[in-house]
Amino acid sequence: MSLAVLAISGLGVVSDRDATPILRDISLRVASGETLGLVGESGAGKSTIGKAILGILPRTVQVTSGEIRFEGRDLLTFPAAARRRLISERVALIPQDPMTALNPGRRIEGQLTDGLRLWRGLDAQAARHIALRLLAEVHIRDPERVLRSFPHQLSGGMRQRVLIAAAFALEPTLIIADEPTTALDVTVQKQILRLIRNMQHAHGTAVIFVSHDLGVVAQICDHVTLLYAGRIVEQGATAEMLEAPKHAYTRALIEACPRYDRPDAGLRPVPEEILAQLRAEAAAP
Amino acid sequence: MADASRRARRWDGLRACLGDPKVVAGGGFVVLLIILALGAPWIAPSDPLEQDIILGATPPAWIVGAEPGHWLGTDDLGRDALSRVIYGSRIALTVAFVASTLAAVLGSGLGLIAGWRRGWVDATISRFVEIWMAFPPVLLSILLVAVVGAGVGSVIAAITLIDWTRFCRVVRAETMTQASADYVTAARAIGFSRSRILAREIFPNVLPVLIALVSLEMGIAVIVEAILSFVGLSVSSDTPTWGGMIAQGRQLMHQGWWILAAPLTMLFLTVLAFNLLGEGLRRALDPVMRR
Amino acid sequence: MSQDILVAGNIEVAFGGGRRLFGSARPEVKVLRGVSVRIGRGETVGIVGESGSGKTTLGRALLRLVDVATGRIVFDGADITHISETEMRPLRRRMQLIFQDPMASLNPRHTIRRIVTEPMRFHGVAKDSADAETRVLEIFERFSLAVACLDRYPHELSGGQRQRIGIARVALLAPDFVLADEIVSGLDVSTQAQALNLLKGLSRDLGLSMAFISHDLSVIRAVCDRVYVLNAGEVVEEGACEALFANPRHPYTRALIDAIPLPRVDPNWLGRAAATEILA
Numbered sequence: 114m115s116l117a118v119l120a121i122s123g124l125g126v127v128s129d130r131d132a133t134p135i136l137r138d139i140s141l142r143v144a145s146g147e148t149l150g151l152v153g154e155s156g157a158g159k160s161t162i163g164k165a166i167l168g169i170l171p172r173t174v175q176v177t178s179g180e181i182r183f184e185g186r187d188l189l190t191f192p193a194a195a196r197r198r199l200i201s202e203r204v205a206l207i208p209q210d211p212m213t214a215l216n217p218g219r220r221i222e223g224q225l226t227d228g229l230r231l232w233r234g235l236d237a238q239a240a241r242h243i244a245l246r247l248l249a250e251v252h253i254r255d256p257e258r259v260l261r262s263f264p265h266q267l268s269g270g271m272r273q274r275v276l277i278a279a280a281f282a283l284e285p286t287l288i289i290a291d292e293p294t295t296a297l298d299v300t301v302q303k304q305i306l307r308l309i310r311n312m313q314h315a316h317g318t319a320v321i322f323v324s325h326d327l328g329v330v331a332q333i334c335d336h337v338t339l340l341y342a343g344r345i346v347e348q349g350a351t352a353e354m355l356e357a358p359k360h361a362y363t364r365a366l367i368e369a370c371p372r373y374d375r376p377d378a379g380l381r382p383v384p385e386e387i388l389a390q391l392r393a394e395a396a397a398p
Numbered sequence: 399m400a401d402a403s404r405r406a407r408r409w410d411g412l413r414a415c416l417g418d419p420k421v422v423a424g425g426g427f428v429v430l431l432i433i434l435a436l437g438a439p440w441i442a443p444s445d446p447l448e449q450d451i452i453l454g455a456t457p458p459a460w461i462v463g464a465e466p467g468h469w470l471g472t473d474d475l476g477r478d479a480l481s482r483v484i485y486g487s488r489i490a491l492t493v494a495f496v497a498s499t500l501a502a503v504l505g506s507g508l509g510l511i512a513g514w515r516r517g518w519v520d521a522t523i524s525r526f527v528e529i530w531m532a533f534p535p536v537l538l539s540i541l542l543v544a545v546v547g548a549g550v551g552s553v554i555a556a557i558t559l560i561d562w563t564r565f566c567r568v569v570r571a572e573t574m575t576q577a578s579a580d581y582v583t584a585a586r587a588i589g590f591s592r593s594r595i596l597a598r599e600i601f602p603n604v605l606p607v608l609i610a611l612v613s614l615e616m617g618i619a620v621i622v623e624a625i626l627s628f629v630g631l632s633v634s635s636d637t638p639t640w641g642g643m644i645a646q647g648r649q650l651m652h653q654g655w656w657i658l659a660a661p662l663t664m665l666f667l668t669v670l671a672f673n674l675l676g677e678g679l680r681r682a683l684d685p686v687m688r689r
Numbered sequence: 690m691s692q693d694i695l696v697a698g699n700i701e702v703a704f705g706g707g708r709r710l711f712g713s714a715r716p717e718v719k720v721l722r723g724v725s726v727r728i729g730r731g732e733t734v735g736i737v738g739e740s741g742s743g744k745t746t747l748g749r750a751l752l753r754l755v756d757v758a759t760g761r762i763v764f765d766g767a768d769i770t771h772i773s774e775t776e777m778r779p780l781r782r783r784m785q786l787i788f789q790d791p792m793a794s795l796n797p798r799h800t801i802r803r804i805v806t807e808p809m810r811f812h813g814v815a816k817d818s819a820d821a822e823t824r825v826l827e828i829f830e831r832f833s834l835a836v837a838c839l840d841r842y843p844h845e846l847s848g849g850q851r852q853r854i855g856i857a858r859v860a861l862l863a864p865d866f867v868l869a870d871e872i873v874s875g876l877d878v879s880t881q882a883q884a885l886n887l888l889k890g891l892s893r894d895l896g897l898s899m900a901f902i903s904h905d906l907s908v909i910r911a912v913c914d915r916v917y918v919l920n921a922g923e924v925v926e927e928g929a930c931e932a933l934f935a936n937p938r939h940p941y942t943r944a945l946i947d948a949i950p951l952p953r954v955d956p957n958w959l960g961r962a963a964a965t966e967i968l969a
Contacts, residue, residue, distance in 0.1 A: 154877035269740075298739035299904065303948040307959050325877060328950035332958050352954045369882045370952045371907035373934055379911040380889070382882040580794035586754055588808045588862075589781035591774075602798040685842045686797050 117142040117182070118286050118319040119166065124179035126161060126170070126343075135161055135174060136343045137395065143336075145286065148313065148320040150334030150351065152327060157340040159323045163289045166321075167204060168196050184286065202232050205280035207290040207309070211272035211297075215264040221275055222260040228283050247278035250315075251308060270301040274308065281312055288313070291323045306333050327370050331355055339363055341388075342395040361387050420678030427671035435488040442481035443469070446638045450476030458656050471656040473646055482638035483660050489632075489639045490668060492550055493623040497557035498615040504558065505565025506608055512566070513573025514596045524570070527563050535560045543631045553632050557619050565611055569604060576603045606684045613676020617669035624665055640665050693763075694866050694898040695751060695784070696727045700760030702743075702750050720746045722922045723760075726900075728866065733892060733899040735909035735930070737945070738919035744902045747919065748868045751900065752784055753777055765865065782812040785859040789871035791851035795843040802839040805858045814862055828857050832887060849880045853887065860891055867892075870902045885912055906949055910934060918942050 126136040136158045143149040151159040164170045166181055180187040188196055208214040215224060226240035248256035251274040264272055280288050294302040310333050313320050324330050330337055331351060338348045347360040358364045365387055371379025415421045434441060458471040470479035512523040539556040546552040577600060585595045626632040627641030640661040647658025681687050702721040721743045728734045738744040749755040753769060762770045788794035795804055806821040815821035829836060832853045843851055859867055873881040889912055892899055903909050909916055910930055918926040926939040937943045950958060
């Protein structure tokens with residue numbers, strides 16, 4: 114069993130405003146070179162887990178229990194400044210919306226080299242060199258032109274490639290990909306997914322892939338954690354979970370997915386009894 | 399059941415307004431001003447025009463060693479400052495309400511049409527606005543006063559003719575934004591006529607911006623009136639106006655700080671009140687912002 | 690009576706164009722080039738394409754919400770390509786549109802009651818407010834929407850509720866033809882299944898003909914009988930769903946199908962490149 118890059122145990126997050134639990138008893142682990150899928154419908158808490166790891170939870174929300182062990186050390190016990198430094202250097206985010214994740218008023222070069230110059234102390238020349246190399250790695254054909262461009266001059270797929278390049282720039286040990294292909298066309302999505310997988314293999318990075326799309330998760334994740342209302346419903350190796358799901362909710366969710374090879378798929382919503390049962394379990398102390 | 403809920407909702411807006419602290423604070427002060435303005439003959443302790451040279455430039459009654467009877471003191475001609483401030487609110491409020499309303503109606507009317515119709519209608523209106531904005535406002539005011547004569551009417555005309563362009567541009571931009579929304583396409587798909595869509599679909603969504611602008615404009619109008627009367631371009635010098643009192647007070651600063659302080663404070667509080675009222679109304683009346 | 694409720698022949702739509710104030714011509718962008726589609730009575734036809742394919746514009750053009758440069762649009766036997774808005778008005782009740790983003794397509798400052806009853810009153814489908822109220826309550830019951838929603842504003846409801854209200858607003862007009870423009874994109878898989886079920890049931894009971902626009906071929910498979918594949922403003926392939934999915938002929942169709950990840954682990958999926966793959 115390889116060493117876990119990230120190991121979360123018993124994480125609990127509560128909203129200050131009305132004391133409702135947003136996450137309860139979350140435990141998961143990712144090893145280097147592995148991809149863990151965080152799946153669930155909107156509001157299940159998958160983005161919250163990502164934010165908790167990155168230390169960017171909104172102020173109205175508090176971590177009440179558990180540990181987040183990154184490379185063996187519990188992030189929750191770190192002082193804020195040290196934690197920020199550690200996260201900035203060793204954890205990267207591939208955000209969901211390439212349109213808004215890039216600053217529309219700055220050229221790509223500046224945005225790509227920011228991290229390199231800040232955390233590696235490189236000068237503009239050296240950082241530019243690395244930026245060009247990264248853009249070539251993400252298969253951008255004309256890296257010079259892209260560096261000079263503003264975000265609105267690039268297509269959605271190109272922007273996402275730039276964001277992936279930026280994520281790998283500091284050679285992080287963990288990458289959190291927050292629905293990185295949701296805003297993309299399906300053909301572009303496949304290219305981007307392949308790119309993420311290849312880059313991950315090349316750099317040995319651990320990846321947490323947040324998604325609501327079981328199909329995407331099936332193809333690129335080694336393990337999956339399924340969430341509902343802030344709790345883990347089922348966890349395990351992807352192939353096992355999808356072929357022989359143990360929990361009724363998992364089964365119902367798989368059946369609710371439309372499939373182009375089955376005309377009757379996609380028309381059966383998750384039965385209300387299963388959801389009611391899950392909600393009751395979530396409310397129990 | 400539908401009618402009952404509709405009736406209930408009409409009071410919702412009123413209740414929301416009365417519950418909002420900004421509306422109460424700003425609105426309360428404006429109501430006070432209105433009472434002062436309307437009831438000036440009965441509320442003001444003395445005739446604002448009555449001069450008493452002997453009692454010229456006496457300090458407010460609550461300061462030690464002053465003449466009793468003048469709560470805010472007197473100016474150099476012995477006129478009671480408190481009464482003049484109260485009467486001054488008449489001019490201020492008249493200008494504020496009338497000028498902002500006229501500017502709003504003219505400006506947003508053209509803005510709505512320009513933003514909705516686009517094409518050559520928009521091009522014409524926009525060019526007209528640009529050319530109009532090129533006229534220096536001070537020159538325009540002086541011209542108006544010279545032609546029409548001094549008085550509240552020319553002050554209101556000056557403010558309206560200068561500030562309508564602000565309403566036009568902002569309302570035009572907001573109308574264009576709303577017009578590109580899906581709910582407008584939905585209205586077209588239902589078959590509503592263009593004028594109906596503008597009036598009943600788009601306008602309610604432009605209204606919040608308009609309310610904010612109008613309350614801002616009221617504050618601006620009060621200040622512009624004060625500036626114009628400060629330079630003597632407003633009503634006749636005998637009629638009490640806050641701007642006129644400030645002009646006087648500036649010259650008599652050494653003899654008495656109170657001549658300047660009273661109208662200045664009123665001006666400040668009035669503009670503040672309008673701004674608070676506008677902000678509060680905007681939140682209270684907008685179902686989207688109401689929680 | 691022809692078999693088709695709506696036929697579009699060779700339509701072209703272009704944006705921009707014209708001349709600037711001082712002479713130079715503005716660039717014109719052709720969004721649809723020579724597109725022909727037909728929707729049979731009672732059929733649900735899919736229109737699939739990625740961003741920039743022109744599928745949304747096609748939908749708008751079919752409903753005369755966007756002008757066509759050339760071509761013909763025939764609705765229930767009548768040529769509606771260039772008729773005036775006044776002549777179009779009575780027809781509008783019979784051809785309706787459901788939007789992708791119900792937050793944007795419901796007027797944020799109208800109550801739900803107003804949003805769903807106004808169109809009915811306008812077209813005379815409901816005789817008075819009491820009649821309108823009855824119809825609304827009926828359809829709310831069918832769509833499992835709480836009656837309390839009627840007094841609320843769109844932003845106070847959930848995404849799933851807004852979506853169902855968008856569908857209800859249209860259903861209340863009892864149209865002959867409905868265009869569903871990406872109505873389940875962005876919905877959770879379970880909510881999506883609910884909405885699709887609702888739509889299918891409605892279409893069956895009201896005898897609706899439907900055009901279903903989507904970028905998701907799997908969703909199209911679930912609801913449509915036939916499908917048109919659009920790419921860069923042209924129809925590259927069309928056919929019955931079963932046949933098309935079993936045997937896609939055009940390379941773009943094949944690339945589109947190949948790009949869809951199924952919820953079943955396929956170790957070859959990532960590595961497999963379809964015939965045409967354009968690097969962004």
